[in-house]
Amino acid sequence: MADRPYIVGNWKMNGTRAMLSEARAIDRSAQRLMKVEVALAPPFTLIHAVHREVEQIGVGAQDCHSGPDGANTGDISAAMVADSGAKFVILGHSERRQDHGESNALVQSKINAAIEAGLRVILCCGETEETRDSGDAENYVCNQLKESLPSDFNKAEEALTIAYEPIWAIGTGRTPTVDDIESMHKAIRSLLISLYGAEQAAEVRILYGGSVKPENAKELLSAAEVGGALVGGASLTAESFLGIVIAAAETQDP
Numbered sequence: 001m002a003d004r005p006y007i008v009g010n011w012k013m014n015g016t017r018a019m020l021s022e023a024r025a026i027d028r029s030a031q032r033l034m035k036v037e038v039a040l041a042p043p044f045t046l047i048h049a050v051h052r053e054v055e056q057i058g059v060g061a062q063d064c065h066s067g068p069d070g071a072n073t074g075d076i077s078a079a080m081v082a083d084s085g086a087k088f089v090i091l092g093h094s095e096r097r098q099d100h101g102e103s104n105a106l107v108q109s110k111i112n113a114a115i116e117a118g119l120r121v122i123l124c125c126g127e128t129e130e131t132r133d134s135g136d137a138e139n140y141v142c143n144q145l146k147e148s149l150p151s152d153f154n155k156a157e158e159a160l161t162i163a164y165e166p167i168w169a170i171g172t173g174r175t176p177t178v179d180d181i182e183s184m185h186k187a188i189r190s191l192l193i194s195l196y197g198a199e200q201a202a203e204v205r206i207l208y209g210g211s212v213k214p215e216n217a218k219e220l221l222s223a224a225e226v227g228g229a230l231v232g233g234a235s236l237t238a239e240s241f242l243g244i245v246i247a248a249a250e251t252q253d254p
């Protein structure tokens with residue numbers, strides 16, 4: 001499974017039941033695109049409905065709480081996420097780190113809880129433009145990961161995907177060069193090898209995210225060590241998201 005590109009749509013705070021038709025359309029077409037693993041992360045309110053609509057694609061959440069239950073008004077536990085039909089959860093997205101003050105330690109505790117609840121995890125990392133310009137991006141991202149990776153990798157191995165999302169590329173239409181993406185993904189791979197050994201590190205797919213669109217998807221997805229894409233804006237309509245899925249399938253053609 002790890003060899004197929006993994007294309008995940010993060011709907012962020014977008015979507016009401018009117019958008020279920022987009023999920024359905026994505027699912028129907030994804031059934032013909034077996035070379036690609038496709039998933040959607042709608043808002044909590046739509047997880048169950050999307051889960052019931054689709055047959056082929058994965059459904060996940062965009063966050064969960066680190067605790068099992070209790071007096072946490074407005075929060076959703078990992079077990080609740082799993083109970084809603086989700087199979088994975090995106091954790092450590094820069095919008096949660098920046099807008100909700102999520103630290104690496106909190107992200108790590110959420111990952112531990114998600115894995116305990118049987119969910120797969122997409123762990124996000126990425127640097128600001130200032131850090132990129134200072135030349136310290138790879139160091140910064142590797143430190144961020146070291147502090148947020150699950151406490152017990154043996155439990156998480158098959159459950160873990162990493163998404164590199166430079167903050168300055170999210171929703172801006174700007175992307176790093178292919179060389180910069182390859183260099184960052186290789187640095188992340190080396191970190192995983194140094195922490196877990198080559199065999200286990202090879203189980204972890206590293207996605208790229210940040211202004212991925214049908215027009216640039218094939219180039220970005222062809223880069224070394226890029227195992228797929230985490231897509232925001234362009235995942236909101238079936239037409240543009242499927243354009244990315246098709247580009248991913250094309251990278252698999254012999």
Ligand SMILES: O=C(CO)COP(=O)(O)O
Nearest residue numbers: 010170171210211232233
């Ligand atoms: O943050 C992202 C996905 O998690 C990327 O968002 P955009 O694709 O809209 O740049």
